[in-house]
Amino acid sequence: MGLGDIFQISTNDIVALVLVYILIVVVLAVALLVRKGFADRFDIRKIIHIGIGNFVFIWWMFEHAWVMEAFFAIPFAIILFAAMLKDNAIARSSLGEISKDMGHRQGLFLYVVSIVILVALCFNDHWTAASIGIVAMTWGDGCGSIIGKRFGKHKSFNGKSVEGTLAVFVATAIVSMILVVFLGYMPLPDLTGISLVASIPLWACCIVAGCVVAVTETFSPGWIDNIVNCLAVTGVMILLGL
Numbered sequence: 001m002g003l004g005d006i007f008q009i010s011t012n013d014i015v016a017l018v019l020v021y022i023l024i025v026v027v028l029a030v031a032l033l034v035r036k037g038f039a040d041r042f043d044i045r046k047i048i049h050i051g052i053g054n055f056v057f058i059w060w061m062f063e064h065a066w067v068m069e070a071f072f073a074i075p076f077a078i079i080l081f082a083a084m085l086k087d088n089a090i091a092r093s094s095l096g097e098i099s100k101d102m103g104h105r106q107g108l109f110l111y112v113v114s115i116v117i118l119v120a121l122c123f124n125d126h127w128t129a130a131s132i133g134i135v136a137m138t139w140g141d142g143c144g145s146i147i148g149k150r151f152g153k154h155k156s157f158n159g160k161s162v163e164g165t166l167a168v169f170v171a172t173a174i175v176s177m178i179l180v181v182f183l184g185y186m187p188l189p190d191l192t193g194i195s196l197v198a199s200i201p202l203w204a205c206c207i208v209a210g211c212v213v214a215v216t217e218t219f220s221p222g223w224i225d226n227i228v229n230c231l232a233v234t235g236v237m238i239l240l241g242l
Contacts, residue, residue: 016061027051046142053138065123077112111226127194129242133234136213139175144168173210198241
């Protein structure tokens with residue numbers, strides 16, 4: 001097998017990359033616009049957090065893992081790594097300010113590191129598990145933070161609230177269910193390890209995912225929860241057969 005066989009790229013890969021780039025540009029543009037006029041009312045980081053998480057409705061189109069890593073996940077990780085440092089053009093940009101000033105400095109960087117890890121480990125065999133793990137990290141964590149900050153009155157552990165934890169559970173379970181139904185209607189590429197069959201019903205897997213991330217989100221330190229949440233949920237989904 002030569003390099004040409006390893007580094008193949010398909011039409012599906014190209015279309016998926018274009019759609020992911022469009023999603024990133026739109027989400028960042030919305031976040032920056034909101035930051036200019038409504039920064040005191042909205043958590044800009046969570047707009048990015050949740051918005052870019054919607055790439056799980058696109059990445060099933062990729063047929064080759066290296067394309068995702070080389071043209072999406074790793075470049076994005078490098079940009080966000082630079083954004084959380086000092087004295088460079090990216091760090092001085094609006095993205096750098098968002099990365100450093102609103103929450104944990106490492107948060108968005110570790111968010112993308114999680115994606116790099118999941119693509120490397122799960123592409124061929126456990127893509128559905130990884131997708132639900134991403135939902136937990138993005139929709140679950142994001143909605144939990146928004147609801148917890150606005151409506152959290154009953155404190156639980158590590159500064160978290162019962163209301164926020166419930167939002168983590170509900171958002172993860174519901175969006176995961178929407179995702180698996182969506183995938184069931186898509187013409188899934190043969191090369192991608194997407195399975196919609198588990199040892200328990202898929203709706204039950206989604207509820208289990210919500211329960212797992214509710215626990216990990218509560219007890220994980222904020223600066224590493226992006227990695228802990230998605231890897232924990234992905235691991236449990238793999239154990240359930242996805």
